[in-house]
Amino acid sequence: MEISGEYHFDAPRSAVWAALLDPDALQAAMPGCERFEETGPDAYDITLRVGISAIKGTYEGTVKVTERSPEDSYRLSVDGGGKPGKVQGTALMQLTEDGGGTRVAYSGDIKAQGAIARLGSRLLGGSAKMLIGQFFKEMDKQVKQRAA
């Protein structure tokens, strides 16, 4: 399933870029992140406890950053599995200047297997958008903390 959207930061492109690719900020922004270990350059093992109300589960997986083009774009890939099934997501993140701030546009693809996929046809898109929203909101805090 394809997903796309954008988020506006009130911060210069260099600051947003730095935060988006900083392991500490990434860890803080991942919804429900319980474990975050660097396993190589731009590669991390993670445990996420993701929950939207009653739908809550623990997922083990990896996060990878590839196709880095500094202050311009990169590809973020998240891969995870838990009791209800597997989820794979990859998105191209593009940064552009937007007024005094920065617009981050994402476009990518989510694949699900198992129970998540069965439920997914109806709810996967909405859940993904909500979690991405949480990610950007927390990232916004991280950017502001760094500026302060």
Added chain:
Amino acid sequence: MIPTEFDYKRATSLDEAIQLLSSSSEAKLLAGGHSLIPLMKLRLSEPETLVDIGRIPDIKGIREREGKIGIGAGTTHHEVETSDLLREKAPVVADCAGEIGDPQVRNRGTLGGSLAHADPAADYPAVMLAIDAEFHIKGGNGWRTVKASDFFQDMFTVDLADDEIIVNAMFDPIQSASYAKLHQRASHYAIIGVAAALGVENGLIQWARLGLTGAIGYAVRMPNVEEALIGKQPEQDTIDAAAGIAGDGLEDINSDLHASAEYRRAMIKVFTRRALEGAVARL
């Protein structure tokens, strides 16, 4: 198909249920169970404790008090659908209950369960927004009241703390309101559902409230349609013009294998028109 292990506790009173909720970790309320149990069987939900509130008498029943109608949160869809009081005083609510799911769901599922779960395609939220209902909620810190328009915040996300229970929904009697729904034929979830309520005096629409479900992550009002109706005569031209802008400006429209975002966008207008026609017919 088999849920993970959980503790089961049956509460015999509201206060006992609240106490059980606050003393157990990862506890969930079990009302009718027709949303929660399937999620548990898919292991998408793994509560450690289920607190069964299905046999608490205080949260059941439909009453009229001081000019307001109250429906207990534990009242089943079937009881709402077949209530003579609602048929007479607020027929839109009974209509809506009759459109939910299938007979098994209507015999077990409850108003409070539907509201608290807040599925993006649930029917009740749209109607509760249109009739401007308020929910009476009790928790560890006592009672509070939340308006429907403040209650639904996001997909499966409502203004309800972990130790709180919806006790009832209250609203004024209303005739001129109607619910129009496009069914997903297998599950009977709303692909699009629109509830419309109108107030008319001296031949002109004084107020209008439109509730929309199935379109985005949660049920919302449609203020642009409401504004387009106010001050106009309740006739077909007014309805067509208002329905023609329904959903305009709405972002993040749901898209799934049952209906694309474009199709949903088109159906918002169609079902807004039908809901308004239904409300006008009851004037």
